[in-house]
Amino acid sequence: MVRRARKTGQVQIIIVTNRQLNLTQFVKDLVKDYPEVVTVAVNTNTAKTSEIYGDKTEIIWGSR
Numbered sequence: 164m165v166r167r168a169r170k171t172g173q174v175q176i177i178i179v180t181n182r183q184l185n186l187t188q189f190v191k192d193l194v195k196d197y198p199e200v201v202t203v204a205v206n207t208n209t210a211k212t213s214e215i216y217g218d219k220t221e222i223i224w225g226s227r
Contacts, residue, residue, distance in 0.1 A: 167199075175202040179216060181209050190224045201225050 166175040174197065178186065186205065194200050202225035208217030 172199050173201045174199045175204070176200060177204045177206055177220065179206045179208060181207070183207075186223060194224065 164177040164179065166177070167173070176193065178184070184205070186203075190203050193203065202222060204220050204222045206216050206220040208214065210217065
């Protein structure tokens with residue numbers, strides 16, 4: 164999911180997954196190419212339901 168603040172143009176990226184991923188290089192490339200990205204987070208949902216988001220979201224780069 165991508166969220167963009169209208170007033171500041173800052174962008175927050177939330178990656179939703181059902182397993183652990185190594186996103187180190189992806190995040191490095193992303194923030195290098197898109198300096199408006201201020202936060203990258205991962206939401207993990209392992210439940211077998213129609214819910215998209217899980218209960219746990221972890222910021223892996225940037226700030227809230």
